[in-house]
Amino acid sequence: MKVLVAEKIAESGVELLKEQFDVDVKTDLSPEELVAEIPAYDALIVRSATRATREVIAAGVKLKIIGRAGVGVDNVDVQAATERGIIVCNAPTSNIVSAAEHTVALMLAQARNIPQAAASMRACKWERSKFTGTEVYEKTLAIFGLGRIGSLVAERARGLGMKLIGYDPYVTEDRAASMGVELYADYEEMLPLADFITVHLPKTKETIGMFGAEQFAKMKDGVRLVNTARGGIYQTEALAEAIESGKVASAAIDVFEVEPCTDSPLAGLDSVILTPHLGASTAEAQDRAGEQIAEFVAAGLLGQMVPTAVNIAPVAHDVLEAVGPYLEVAEDLGKMVAQMARGGVESIDILTVGGLAETDTRILKTAVLKGLLTVVGAESVNFVNADYYAEQRGLAVTETKRAETHDFVSMIVVRTVTPSGPVEIGAALVGKRNKPHIVTLFDYETDLEVARNMLFFTYADRPGMIGKVGTILGEEGVNIGSMEVARKGVGGTALMSLTVDSPIPAEVLERISTEAEMEDAWSVEL
Numbered sequence: 001m002k003v004l005v006a007e008k009i010a011e012s013g014v015e016l017l018k019e020q021f022d023v024d025v026k027t028d029l030s031p032e033e034l035v036a037e038i039p040a041y042d043a044l045i046v047r048s049a050t051r052a053t054r055e056v057i058a059a060g061v062k063l064k065i066i067g068r069a070g071v072g073v074d075n076v077d078v079q080a081a082t083e084r085g086i087i088v089c090n091a092p093t094s095n096i097v098s099a100a101e102h103t104v105a106l107m108l109a110q111a112r113n114i115p116q117a118a119a120s121m122r123a124c125k126w127e128r129s130k131f132t133g134t135e136v137y138e139k140t141l142a143i144f145g146l147g148r149i150g151s152l153v154a155e156r157a158r159g160l161g162m163k164l165i166g167y168d169p170y171v172t173e174d175r176a177a178s179m180g181v182e183l184y185a186d187y188e189e190m191l192p193l194a195d196f197i198t199v200h201l202p203k204t205k206e207t208i209g210m211f212g213a214e215q216f217a218k219m220k221d222g223v224r225l226v227n228t229a230r231g232g233i234y235q236t237e238a239l240a241e242a243i244e245s246g247k248v249a250s251a252a253i254d255v256f257e258v259e260p261c262t263d264s265p266l267a268g269l270d271s272v273i274l275t276p277h278l279g280a281s282t283a284e285a286q287d288r289a290g291e292q293i294a295e296f297v298a299a300g301l302l303g304q305m306v307p308t309a310v311n312i313a314p315v316a317h318d319v320l321e322a323v324g325p326y327l328e329v330a331e332d333l334g335k336m337v338a339q340m341a342r343g344g345v346e347s348i349d350i351l352t353v354g355g356l357a358e359t360d361t362r363i364l365k366t367a368v369l370k371g372l373l374t375v376v377g378a379e380s381v382n383f384v385n386a387d388y389y390a391e392q393r394g395l396a397v398t399e400t401k402r403a404e405t406h407d408f409v410s411m412i413v414v415r416t417v418t419p420s421g422p423v424e425i426g427a428a429l430v431g432k433r434n435k436p437h438i439v440t441l442f443d444y445e446t447d448l449e450v451a452r453n454m455l456f457f458t459y460a461d462r463p464g465m466i467g468k469v470g471t472i473l474g475e476e477g478v479n480i481g482s483m484e485v486a487r488k489g490v491g492g493t494a495l496m497s498l499t500v501d502s503p504i505p506a507e508v509l510e511r512i513s514t515e516a517e518m519e520d521a522w523s524v525e526l
């Protein structure tokens with residue numbers, strides 16, 4: 001597979017990709033040149049200058065993933081990519097330390113009038129008394145948004161001895177308390193309390209323009225503001241008026257509604273610090289972005305879960321830690337059900353048992369569907385479009401959770417009912433290495449480590465059956481890796497499960513079924 005790196009990223013990221021893929025670094029491509037080049041590539045990596053437009057995506061007939069080496073994806077047509085089943089991912093944690101440090105730097109620069117004092121000195125003046133500042137120690141900092149960056153700002157501000165209050169509708173009081181932040185449910189209650197305010201909010205219709213004349217009027221006199229998040233959270237005209245009136249003592253703005261920004265009513269105000277979107281502009285953040293996006297693009301090309309994909313339902317880090325080990329086995333169960341169900345699959349239920357049932361398992365459902373649809377012939381099915389393809393095929397999908405389990409900490413069971421009868425397969429991770437094992441099949445308890453090639457037989461329990469199957473496979477030159485027999489009672493029906501080293505031709509399966517008088521037989525290839 002081939003990767004096109006269309007903008008400069010860390011050399012370590014390029015080298016990581018080169019270990020597994022063909023990589024071309026072609027920077028400064030014009031839009032027309034990119035459209036001409038992209039048909040040959042399976043992956044595209046951009047930063048902020050290159051635009052992955054609908055036209056580019058349509059031309060990328062082999063594209064599987066587009067990686068943005070940075071936080072936002074404004075320069076990628078995510079909708080067009082999703083329609084084509086192309087993963088779009090970014091590196092959202094690459095700059096969080098840099099952004100948090102820049103926030104603190106802007107806060108301190110305001111408190112001590114550093115830019116103004118530096119400008120005075122460059123003008124060969126000595127105006128020491130003019131630039132008397134204020135300490136941040138024991139001052140109240142209001143943090144709007146307690147996500148990755150906001151929490152790092154809280155950590156650093158706590159080290160400066162500041163009192164922290166915060167607003168974030170998606171953070172619990174316990175989580176905020178662990179950061180040393182007193183959480184408020186109504187953000188306007190915080191406004192009269194804060195000496196400093198910093199915003200770390202996403203760009204949404206609720207957050208853009210969130211602070212206007214009404215909110216500035218409620219703030220403490222002499223408050224100081226920082227924005228390193230998204231342009232427009234503070235209404236620019238209203239902020240300028242609040243600064244001119246003295247209500248707001250100063251502001252430091254790193255982000256703007258339209259960038260590059262060369263004309264702003266804030267630019268002529270001495271108490272305002274403006275920086276040209278420098279939050280992520282450190283050598284370390286740039287290197288980290290390149291390395292992270294290389295890892296995520298490699299994962300996408302190899303068919304693995306991409307944790308930062310923006311066109312897949314977001315998976316929280318703690319959720320991914322819990323369900324991540326089950327992603328591959330969930331996909332394998334989908335493949336197994338598709339191969340063992342006869343007469344077609346019209347409905348499917350994904351049952352999670354034990355510890356798994358206590359977390360968000362939607363991504364496991366998607367993994368099962370990805371496996372099932374891959375077998376039944378859905379074109380280019382992946383984590384982006386698996387749910388869409390299932391819906392288009394009229395597949396009824398349900399999820400069931402059951403907290404109690406007896407033999408395993410967690411299990412995942414995939415169930416379907418077909419015209420020829422029900423199919424139910426359960427798996428668990430076993431041992432210190434978390435090896436996936438098939439632990440239930442139909443209504444039998446078994447224990448078979450998942451392998452690339454597996455055989456399953458049901459038959460009337462009687463002596464000599466293991467020998468018959470082994471003899472036929474030996475005569476056909478097929479090596480057995482492992483074998484497990486399960487039964488419900490002596491003389492009843494038994495289930496034989498085997499792993500083998502090579503795929504089994506249909507005629508060999510038919511020979512075993514006939515000569516050993518099997519009731520049913522299945523060959524599974526993963």
